[in-house]
Amino acid sequence: MELSRLSFNQITANDWSVREAAMGCVQAGIPYISLWRDKVETTGLAESARIVRDCGLRVSSLCRGGMFPAASALERAARVDDNRRAIDEAAELGAEVLVLVCGAAPDKDLDAARKTVESGIAQIIPYAVEANIKLGIEPLHPVFAGDRSVIVTLAQANDMVQRLTSPQVGVVVDVYHVWWDPALYAEIERAQGHIVGFHVNDWLVPVGIPLTSRGMMGDGVIEIKRMRKAVEAAGYKGPIEVEIMNQEIWNRPYDELLEEIKTRFIQHV
């Protein structure tokens, strides 16, 4: 894939600040960046916005909103408020999309947690419309069903988009999270017109600690090009984020890492 669509998700260089990541992108000629809220908070929101604007970078997304389920009504309301703040931050950063990692059940009740997620998203839609921020529901791999997201398939995310009936809500397709799904290509097709993000990395074998064992594109077993073409056929022509959470990669020199990402992006995406 041509580099004009490459977005660097800053968690791939986890030890870099917003400024370092932005400068890294400029030096590597990468046009888009995706930012994380905790790192933006460390640098300061206004300062982060200034940095990326001054660097001439476009912000493909802000990671992340979501995490709607909680044990008490008070805490659930606080989570919705936090999502409104995330929308404000995304707007100030000039991000196009707020990625939603929807959250896990506070107990064993997946059904209830799934309802809470949908109701939480419904509550923030008007705010997102006002701010002109797309909400991207990202189904996570089922390995994260217990601690990060009760939304684990593209089918679920598509169903939710369909029920919420707002053009403000779409889905984010991350190859790591959905590659195993027998319904994948049918669901990508069904996501026609409401895909708001596409993330690439790879699935390594054998499997390590899932949270920090994503692979570099080309090092694993995912048919990345096939998925990229399917996502394009479903109407998504936007930035493609490289998002790799991997302890070994975090230990590497990041400038060299960015060069490798570019090579792999051209070859394997």
Added chain:
Amino acid sequence: MELSRLSFNQITANDWSVREAAMGCVQAGIPYISLWRDKVETTGLAESARIVRDCGLRVSSLCRGGMFPAASALERAARVDDNRRAIDEAAELGAEVLVLVCGAAPDKDLDAARKTVESGIAQIIPYAVEANIKLGIEPLHPVFAGDRSVIVTLAQANDMVQRLTSPQVGVVVDVYHVWWDPALYAEIERAQGHIVGFHVNDWLVPVGIPLTSRGMMGDGVIEIKRMRKAVEAAGYKGPIEVEIMNQEIWNRPYDELLEEIKTRFIQHV
């Protein structure tokens, strides 16, 4: 759940031989055992069969056949042959079911591997009919899609059973592998009449190395009782296997472990 349905899957006490596992079950008053082929091979097939018969144990299943996909036609044929041998072994051990862990793709082509799995099972059905061994397709958690099984949902397994149209083929439901699935209860209902095994353990949070981090029933987030009731409502009244692959559990004294399993089985299954 009452102990009369408890089956001890011997991998839960990974360092025990067939004889040790069988004696452990007798001493603990556990009526069923599930055996693994590698351990049976170490002890010897005839000797293993004699041990469990002499102990008065019933063998709920033999683990495992499957692993159909391979890079060459020659190797795929060898895998089918190996499954015939597994059926012979199951018959000699008096096992009711051969559990099928279907195998991963030798390349990135999941679709092709899924076809190979189905064709492999189709090829061994006549042999299984002859030997009176049920073939239990066990969908594995999608975290194993890259290295163990391209069959990752109960929907896929049910679809295959439906297409294969043989009463010899059914599905094995393991709570660890399917608990996250939004379609779970609908698919358990659809498995009505062809569930041939039910395995219990738990999903621990946070997630460690998936292969060796299963939990003891009650220590994790799975609604085990709800699933057990659903499986019963779909007609399965057979043995319930406790199958826990966990390095910490493997390090414990096994006699004490068996007592805990009984307590947890009564309380949480």
